Amino acid sequence: MGSGWEDPRLRALEQLLALPAAELRPTLDTAGQLISELLNADKVDVFLFEQRSQSLVAVGTSQTPMAHLQKSLGLDRMPLANGGRAVQVYETETPFMTGHQEEDPDELPGIKHRLGVRSSLMVPLPIGMETRGVLAVSSARNDFFTDHDLRFLHAVARWVGMVAHRVELVQELTKLAVKQARRKAAEELITVLAHDMANHLLPLQARIQLIQRRAQRNNEPEDLRDATGAAASLRSLTRLINDLLDVGRLDQGLFSLRSQPVDLTGLVRELAATASTSEHPVRFEGPEELVTVADPDRVRQVLENVVANALKHSPPGQPVDIHLQAQARPEGPWVRVTVNDQGTGIPTEQQSTLFERFSRGPGSKGLGIGLYLARRIAEAHGGTLEVVSTARTGTSFALSLPVVVG
Incomplete structure (x- = not known):
């Protein structure tokens, strides 16, 4: 690469950090495209480990012909069990660089022969406090990347990891805010319903007591048994409603003790x-x-x-x-x-x-x-x-x- 690479690369890093913390895949797609243009690469992948499938998945990819071919061939998902250089970098957390990928016995045939990758840079991708994937850069030309490119990719991986972590945090906070808002609305609705239900309890209790007394007076044991059961159920309902009202009083700071x-x-x-x-x-x-x-x-x-x-x-x-x-x-x-x-x-x-x-x-x-x-x-x-x-x-x-x- 040229000797005056520092300024454009610094601007690219600044662009990475300026990416909006919206959805993860579009954000990482944009990051992959930025890196691809900067290094003049034929393909850039931001692989993340997917626990469910035990695979590295290209969540972010450059918008290049080789990247589109990769997706059509299903090579944007790499099961750990299949091996390959990207999996090796993820598992060992050791970077990899080659200018003759076609001669590499440890690389997957699809990468070498069907995609036509000749030069590769791969570095572990840290997100938060752990390695969560691999940042991979590929070219169809031999001996295309330099040691400077590898060192730069190390720095880029840390920045991409920070961007991904920020997106994940924003998504979690958004989910939490939505959950709390729904819960707040449900709690307010429950309190209102409890107040309304409480207004009907006293008349209902009075009628059940009248039925009990009438059953006793007329010596009707079956009616008395049923009325007694209804009274027990009403007491349970009363306790539940009182509990709901107490929750509302706690929220409003109106809960008090009579010591x-x-x-x-x-x-x-x-x-x-x-x-x-x-x-x-x-x-x-x-x-x-x-x-x-x-x-x-x-x-x-x-x-x-x-x-x-x-x-x-x-x-x-x-x-x-x-x-x-x-x-x-x-x-x-x-x-x-x-x-x-x-x-x-x-x-x-x-x-x-x-x-x-x-x-x-x-x-x-x-x-x-x-x-x-x-x-x-x-x-x-x-x-x-x-x-x-x-x-x-x-x-x-x-x-x-x-x-x-x-």
């Missing part, structure tokens, strides 16, 4: 007795009395949610154990309530998102807001709600609260 002295022993013992069934006994162990200042309704809401979760995932006949104990910490006294089941455990990959809004655990059919609210209520008290779960020991939720004396 008062509460005997946690009595609260937890009552909850255990209410939740216990013949199939899943709920066993309680704790001191005779443990008093702190908290919102009893909110603490009960947390524990009801956690206990219901434990009952849902317990094998038939296995108990759920609740332990209440005082703890001495450097910052002062705390109380800890643990709820243990003997189920199959929560998969490790799901534990990190278990307390996120609308996140559902294995086998769950709910909206996925119960545990989110439970943790937020614990945090509103200055406490924590944590989980430990393995396939061998089951799942343990632990509610820890600072002891406040009124």
